Amino acid sequence: MTDRAVARGAGLRTVVAVFLGVAVLVIGGVWLGDATNRASVVNKAPKTAAAQRTGAGQESQVELEGSEARELPGVRDCGVGEPVLEPxxxxLDCNNSGRVASGIHWEAYAADGAAGSGVVQVSTNAAGAAAGKSFPVRLRLYGPKEVDGSVAFTALEVRYVGATPAGESREVLPIA
Structure with missing residues (x-):
């Protein structure tokens, strides 16, 4: 008999190793491909007043008649920090953060007042309110005053459109 080289097929270990290598590459590619989706979700998430403060394109001066510049008032979340323009x-509930107006879109924002709309979200911490629900609202800021060296609105009127969290269709809150 002659010595011949016998061709051996790929062993089980080799097949498993190749399969695992390809699976790792595919899963890693999918994960990296979704990274932009995860980043956009974070960018769209509601931000705190500190994060809103760094918003680009917000002007802090408005031209009035006679070319006299006057500072636009902002909103101090729970009466602390620097006022934020168009938050x-x-x-709304600074004691327990049980109610928060979010998704606010301002139709008008001026030195004497602002008007907009949004949603009041009620968490489970809000005593006596329908927890875990959202309620559409109309918002009005007014009463601008100098507070701690900056001009800020001092009052917020919340008008619920339709259902309300605690039975009141209108409430006025001090916010300075």
Whole structure:
């Protein structure tokens, strides 16, 4: 008999190793491909007043008649920090953060007042309110005053459109 080289097929270990290598590459590619989706979700999430403060494109001066510049009032979340111009979130219950106005879109924002709409979200911490629900609202800021060296609105009127969390269709909250 002659010595011949016998061709051996790929062993089980080799097949499993190749399969695992390909699976790792595919899963890693999918995970990295979704990274942009995860980043956009984070960018769209509601931000705190501190994060809103760094928003780009917000002007802090408005031209009035006679070319006299006057500072636009902002909103101090729970009466602390620097006022934020055109905030998209305002905490309504500062004791327990049980109610938060979010998704706020301002139709008008001026030195004497602002008007907009949004949603009041009620968490399970809000005593006596329908917990875990959202309620559409109309918002009005007014009463601008100098507070701690900055001009800020001092009052917020919340008008519920339709259902309300605690039975009141209108409430006025001090926010300075």
């Amino acid at each position: 998209t979130i305002i905490t």
